[in-house]
Amino acid sequence: MRRSLFGRTWLNVIAAVLAVFFVFPVYWMFATAFKQDSDIISPTPVFVPLNATFEHFTTAVNAPKFWTYVTNSFVVTIAAVLMSLVIATLAAFAIARMKFRGRKAFVLVVMMSQMAPWEVMTIAVYIISRDNDMLNSLVPLTFFYMMMVLPFTIWTLRSFIAAVPKELEESAMVDGCSRTQAFVKVIFPLLAPGLMSTSLFGFITAWNEFPLVLILNKDDGQTLPLWLSSFKTAFGNDWGATMAASTMFAIPVLILFVFLQRKAVGGLTDGAVKG
Template identity: 45%
Template sequence: MTTAVATEKKIKGGNRIRPGKVALGFVGVIVAIVWAFPVYWMVNSAMLPNVVLERSTPTWVPFGGSFKNFTAVFERGTFTSALGISVAVAMITVFFCLIFAFLAALAISRFRFRGRKSFILAVLLIQMLPAEGLFIAQYRLMGTLGMLNSIVGLSIIYIAAVVPFTVWMLRGFVAGIPADLEEAAMVDGLSRTQAFLRITFPLLAPGLVASGVYAFLQAWNEFTVALVIMQDQDMQTLPLWLRSFVQQSSSRAIDWGEVMAASTLVAVPVIIFFMFVQGRMTSGLVSGAVKG
């Protein structure tokens, strides 16, 4: 009888709503709303004409809105070109960053060699260099190589800037995978290369995706280096293209509706990219792989 009463109390206690969890849930909802509101406001403003946006009273819901701002953005005829350049630069940066960073992270995590600590220290120190202090050297280097206003030239600079941090990211993922997995596979008859490709490499997928997302965002959103290297109007990335909407002239004021519509178009490829990779951006795939 005593056991039955205790069990009943335990069940009732388990179903009880705890004030702490309710408070944390409420805080989480508030944080989510604060985080999502700028995105909503951007899309909302993209649907409204500039006359409405310039009013002192904000319009919270775009009743009667239209896609005229998006149409005006496409009528400029330069969005497709800028999109193609940004996509090409971002994909080149991601591809080569992952290759270089992966090989470097594998070397410093799995092997012991002379100069290993110096290499790790150099990677750390390179990240401390201010990007603005390298503009002149980068411009002269690209000019000497004939790579100004070039997708390849801009991609090289992005790769050099992103690789150090990407090495640190992947180093943590590689070090987190026990070497015992490869050794067990080698005992079963696989070579070291086969053991790595079949056992270790699939477990590195979350790290590769996370590093790829970082490299993609850095290349996609970067503005200052592109402003220095890509000075030709026909070779602008999307951040440079977006700047043209906020440059005032004596004959035309800023149309904030078009600015918001252009900003929305710049954000759409990033959202699509995250939709494809979000399934892999998880951790813990290695947990439980080794027992004992």
């Protein structure tokens, strides 16, 4: 009993230490965004901004083309996530419910594409966009982001669909539903945890993506990650404004995670053990 309690105590201590190491940089970013300039450059670290200021946020928001980049980021991210959900849901249903030639090969290709590092494809992506006169456009960026999150979405939703008993679908069809109606009324409502977990993964992936937008887009076609990387150069050593910009960049992901965390974590766990 003592040994078991001792083991749990050490596990809790290790977990607490790791949490501090992971959480402290985030806290320091948020705290620095509200500090006075004198507190930021003070030789003695100021851990709590008692004299908080919103001046750095004003500087970041008033930066040239800030709202253009915000709009671009939301447009390409939301569009990529929605497109991947639609395509992945149909593909996952086909894999889980239908028998067709090349089914196993298709599943293998999906898994391999998930393992491939997308950074090695940047040159090919650039050539495709250039030859089709689509550089500095949000359209290729949206499609490539969609393809980045599509394999994971297909694989996760396939597990959820496979976990739904076929008898439920067959009963709906016996009662007069077509196969499409049975999917919409029976299977689709049960996919909510999987849709939420894959949406969160897709949003984070597309929202934080940097190499592709660095190569494909300039000026008005940039997104927030690229703007954030040049923020320090544009404002010199204004660390307060830089941390304020970083804070605003992180807020949408944090809000989405807080809103979806229970369903998303449950969805990832269920998708890993079902099917």
